Amino acid sequence: MVELPVVEILTGLSLGSRLFLVALGLSLIFGVLGVLNFAHGALYMVGAYVTISVVQSVVGNFWVAAVLAGVGVGLVGVAMEVGFIRRIYERDQLDQLILTFAFVLIISDLTRIVWGSQSYTLDPPASLNNTVQIAGASFLTYRLFVIVAGIVAMAAFWYVLQRTFVGSLIRATSSDRQMSQLLGTNVSRLYTGVFALGSVIAGIGGALAAPLQAVTPGVGDQVIISAFVVVVIGGLGSFTGAFIGAMAIGLIQSFGTMWVRGADLFLPFVAMIIVLIFRPEGLFGEEGQ
Amino acid sequence: MGESFIESLARPSEWTSTHLAGLVGLLLVVAPFAIGSYQTYLLTDALILGLFATGFNVLYGYTGLLSFGHAMFFAGAGYTLAVFMTDGVSALGLGAIFGGATPLVALAIAVVVGVLVAVILAVPVGFLSVRLEEIYFAMITLSFSMAVYTIILQDYGGVTNGSDGITVILSEADLFGIGVPLLSRTVYYFLVLAIVAPSMYLLWRIVRSPFGTVLTAIRENPERAAAIGIDVRRQRWASFVISAAFSGLAGAIYIPLHNVVAPGIAHWSFSAEPVIMTVLGGPYSFAGPILGAFVFRYLRWFVTQYPFFQAHWQLVFGTLVLVVLLFFKQGVAGALKYGRRYVEARSMGEPEGEP
Numbered sequence: 152m153v154e155l156p157v158v159e160i161l162t163g164l165s166l167g168s169r170l171f172l173v174a175l176g177l178s179l180i181f182g183v184l185g186v187l188n189f190a191h192g193a194l195y196m197v198g199a200y201v202t203i204s205v206v207q208s209v210v211g212n213f214w215v216a217a218v219l220a221g222v223g224v225g226l227v228g229v230a231m232e233v234g235f236i237r238r239i240y241e242r243d244q245l246d247q248l249i250l251t252f253a254f255v256l257i258i259s260d261l262t263r264i265v266w267g268s269q270s271y272t273l274d275p276p277a278s279l280n281n282t283v284q285i286a287g288a289s290f291l292t293y294r295l296f297v298i299v300a301g302i303v304a305m306a307a308f309w310y311v312l313q314r315t316f317v318g319s320l321i322r323a324t325s326s327d328r329q330m331s332q333l334l335g336t337n338v339s340r341l342y343t344g345v346f347a348l349g350s351v352i353a354g355i356g357g358a359l360a361a362p363l364q365a366v367t368p369g370v371g372d373q374v375i376i377s378a379f380v381v382v383v384i385g386g387l388g389s390f391t392g393a394f395i396g397a398m399a400i401g402l403i404q405s406f407g408t409m410w411v412r413g414a415d416l417f418l419p420f421v422a423m424i425i426v427l428i429f430r431p432e433g434l435f436g437e438e439g440q
Numbered sequence: 441m442g443e444s445f446i447e448s449l450a451r452p453s454e455w456t457s458t459h460l461a462g463l464v465g466l467l468l469v470v471a472p473f474a475i476g477s478y479q480t481y482l483l484t485d486a487l488i489l490g491l492f493a494t495g496f497n498v499l500y501g502y503t504g505l506l507s508f509g510h511a512m513f514f515a516g517a518g519y520t521l522a523v524f525m526t527d528g529v530s531a532l533g534l535g536a537i538f539g540g541a542t543p544l545v546a547l548a549i550a551v552v553v554g555v556l557v558a559v560i561l562a563v564p565v566g567f568l569s570v571r572l573e574e575i576y577f578a579m580i581t582l583s584f585s586m587a588v589y590t591i592i593l594q595d596y597g598g599v600t601n602g603s604d605g606i607t608v609i610l611s612e613a614d615l616f617g618i619g620v621p622l623l624s625r626t627v628y629y630f631l632v633l634a635i636v637a638p639s640m641y642l643l644w645r646i647v648r649s650p651f652g653t654v655l656t657a658i659r660e661n662p663e664r665a666a667a668i669g670i671d672v673r674r675q676r677w678a679s680f681v682i683s684a685a686f687s688g689l690a691g692a693i694y695i696p697l698h699n700v701v702a703p704g705i706a707h708w709s710f711s712a713e714p715v716i717m718t719v720l721g722g723p724y725s726f727a728g729p730i731l732g733a734f735v736f737r738y739l740r741w742f743v744t745q746y747p748f749f750q751a752h753w754q755l756v757f758g759t760l761v762l763v764v765l766l767f768f769k770q771g772v773a774g775a776l777k778y779g780r781r782y783v784e785a786r787s788m789g790e791p792e793g794e795p
Contacts, residue, residue, distance in 0.1 A: 249765060253758045256754040259754060
C-alpha cells in the first residue's frame with residue numbers, strides 16, 4: 152500500500168482554505184457588481200494587521216480580534232463602494248479594474264503608515280495551539296480549524312444564496328440588474344451590501360491567516376495574485392469554482408515544493424493560462440459570461 | 441504653405457504637432473547642457489519610461505486591450521541585454537573584430553537582440569492572449585508575465601542570477617581615437633534620445649496609419665469592425681507584438697542607465713507602472729502616455745524632498761490615479777487640450793468652445 156502524503160494534503164487544504172476566503176468575496180463581488188476588485192488582497196492584509204493589533208492590545212482575545220477585523224474591513228469596503236466604485240459602474244470594466252488598483256496602492260501605503268514595514272507574527276489561539284496525530288503525522292490543530300472554517304464558509308454561502316430571500320435577490324440582480332431594479336430591489340443598497348460582505352470575508356480570512364504566516368506589507372500583493380488565479384480557474388462568479396480552485400491551488404503549491412524548486416510558484420500560473428486558453432469562462436463558470 | 445515655418449511660429453494658436461515636436465526636440469537636445477548631471481539622468485529615465493508607456497498604449501489606448509503583463513517584455517529584453525553584455529561579448533569574440541569600438545557595437549547588438557527576444561516572446565503570448573478580451577485579457581497577460589517572473593527569480597540554468605540580478609557597467613568606447621565614455625550621463629542621454637526620438641516618430645506614424653485607424657475601430661466596437669471585414673484577432677495580435685517590441689526596446693535601454701537588472705522589473709507591480717503613467721497622461725492622445733511618464737518620474741523625484749511622501753509615493757500615485765480616473769478621464773493631455781481651446785476661444789472673443 153502506498154503511504155498517503157497526509158502532511159502535504161492537509162497543508163495544501165489549509166492554504167486552499169485561506170485562499171478560498173479571499174476568492175469567495177472576489178468572486179461574489181465580480182458576479183454581482185461586475186467589478187474585479189484588485190484591492191481584495193489589500194483588504195485581507197488589513198484584516199490580518201487589525202487582528203494582530205487587537206490581540207496585542209488590552210483585548211488580547213483572538214476571536215474578538217477576528218470579528219473586529221471582519222467588521223473593520225467591512226467598513227473600509229463600504230467606504231470604497233459608496234465613495235468611489237459606485238461612481239463608475241457605467242464605465243467599462245477596465246476603468247473599474249484600474250480604480251481598484253489605485254486602492255491597492257492607497258491601502259498598502261496606509262497600512263505601512265499605521266503598522267510600519269516590519270514583519271509581524273502571531274501565535275494561534277491557545278485552545279487550538281496543539282497538535283493532533285493524523286495517519287502517523289502530527290499536525291497543528293489550528294490548521295485543521297482553518298480547513299473546517301473554509302468548508303463552513305462554503306456551506307453557509309451556498310445556503311444563503313440558494314435558500315434565503317436575500318440570496319435570491321443577489322442572484323436575480325446578478326443575472327439582470329435592470330429587471331431586478333424594476334421589480335423593486337434597491338440595487339444600489341444591495342451592491343453596497345455585497346461589497347461589504349465580500350470585504351468582511353476577506354477581513355476574516357486575513358484574521359484566520361495571521362497565525363499561519365508572517366504578516367508584512369507584501370502579503371496583499373501576493374494573495375491577490377493567487378486569488379486571481381483561483382477565481383479565473385474556478386470561473387469568475389462561481390462559488391463552487393472558487394472552492395475547488397482554491398483547494399487545487401493550495402494542493403499544487405504544497406506538492407509543487409516537493410517536485411522542482413520554484414514549481415509551487417510557477418505551476419499556478421501555468422494552470423491559469425491553460426484554463427484561460429481552453430475554457431476562458433473557468434472550470435465552473437457559465438458559458439458566455 | 442505660403443509662408444515660412446519661422447513666420448508661423450509667431451502665432452502659437454496655429455501651431456501644429458510638427459511645430460510642437462520640433463520645439464520639444466530642440467529643447468531635448470539643448471537640455472543636458474543647461475541642467476546638471478542628476479537632472480540629465482532623470483530626463484533619460486523619463487524618456488525611456490515615456491517610450492515604455494507609449495508602446496504599452498498602442499495596445500491599451502488604441503486597441504482597447506489592457507495588458508497587466510508588459511513587464512515581461514521590458515524585463516525579457518533587459519535581461520537579454522544584460523546577459524549579452526556580460527557573457528555574449530567575450531563568447532562571440534566581438535572584442536577582436538571591433539577593437540576600441542566594441543562597447544558601443546556590443547550595446548547596439550545587445551539592444552537589437554533584446555528587442556528580438558521581446559518579439560519572440562510576444563508572438564506566441566500575443567497569439568494566445570488576443571483571443572480574450574477585457575478582464576480576461578488582463579488576467580492572461582498577468583499570468584504569462586508572472587510565469588516569466590518566477591522563471592527569472594528561480595534562476596534556472598544560472599542565467600538570471602536570481603534575486604541579485606545582473607550588473608551592467610558600460611565602458612569607454614574608442615571611435616577612431618576619440619574616447620566616448622558611455623557611462624557618462626550626458627553621452628548616454630544622447631544615445632537614448634537617438635533611440636527614443638525616432639521610435640516615437642515611428643509609433644506616431646503607426647497609429648496615424650490605416651492600420652492605426654483599424655485598431656481604433658476595433659477599440660470602439662469589435663463586432664462592427666469584424667462586420668466590415670477586419671480580422672479583429674489578427675490586427676490585435678499585430679498590435680500586441682508592436683507594443684511588446686517597443687516595450688522591449690525601452691527595457692533594453694533602461695538597464696545600462698541603472699547599471700543593474702533585477703527581477704523586480706518583471707513583477708506585475710512593474711507592469712502596473714505604464715498603466716499608471718497612461719491613466720495620468722491620458723490614453724486617448726498620442727502624447728498622453730509620455731506626458732504621464734514625465735509626471736510620474738518627476739513627481740517621484742519631487743516627493744523625495746519630503747521624507748514622508750518619499751516613503752509613501754504609492755499613496756501619492758494611488759490618490760492621483762483615483763482622482764484622474766474619476767474626474768479627468770482624458771488625463772493631463774486632455775486637460776492641456778481643453779486649456780488650449782479655452783485660451784483660443786477667449787482670445788477670439790467667442791463663447792467658450794465645446795470641450
